[in-house]
Amino acid sequence: MNNRQQLKNKVERQVKRIKKAGHEPRPNLPSIGTLGLVMILPIIGGVYLGHWLDDRVEGYSTHWTLSLLFAGLVIGIFNVYFLIKD
Numbered sequence: 001m002n003n004r005q006q007l008k009n010k011v012e013r014q015v016k017r018i019k020k021a022g023h024e025p026r027p028n029l030p031s032i033g034t035l036g037l038v039m040i041l042p043i044i045g046g047v048y049l050g051h052w053l054d055d056r057v058e059g060y061s062t063h064w065t066l067s068l069l070f071a072g073l074v075i076g077i078f079n080v081y082f083l084i085k086d
Contacts, residue, residue, distance in 0.1 A: 034083070035083065035084070038076065038079040038083055039076040039077070040076065041076075042072040042073075043072035045072060046075075047065060047068065047069050049068050050062075050064040050065035050066070053065075
């Protein structure tokens with residue numbers, strides 16, 4: 001019985017300490033660097049691929065570059081959303 005009472009007192013003291021310290025679980029957000037990478041990499045990839053495709057077309061064209069820039073932006077936004085959502 002004495003061991004149980006000691007354990008109970010010890011646990012109660014720890015609970016009081018934790019509450020006093022204001023210990024609350026922090027949200028599990030990824031670092032800002034990771035968010036930046038998952039946002040910017042699809043944009044850069046889209047621009048690079050679009051520029052490469054535009055070079056293959058005769059004449060001056062930015063159709064693929066602009067289209068894939070927009071697609072990369074949309075993909076990047078979805079990546080950030082799904083990463084933060086978890």
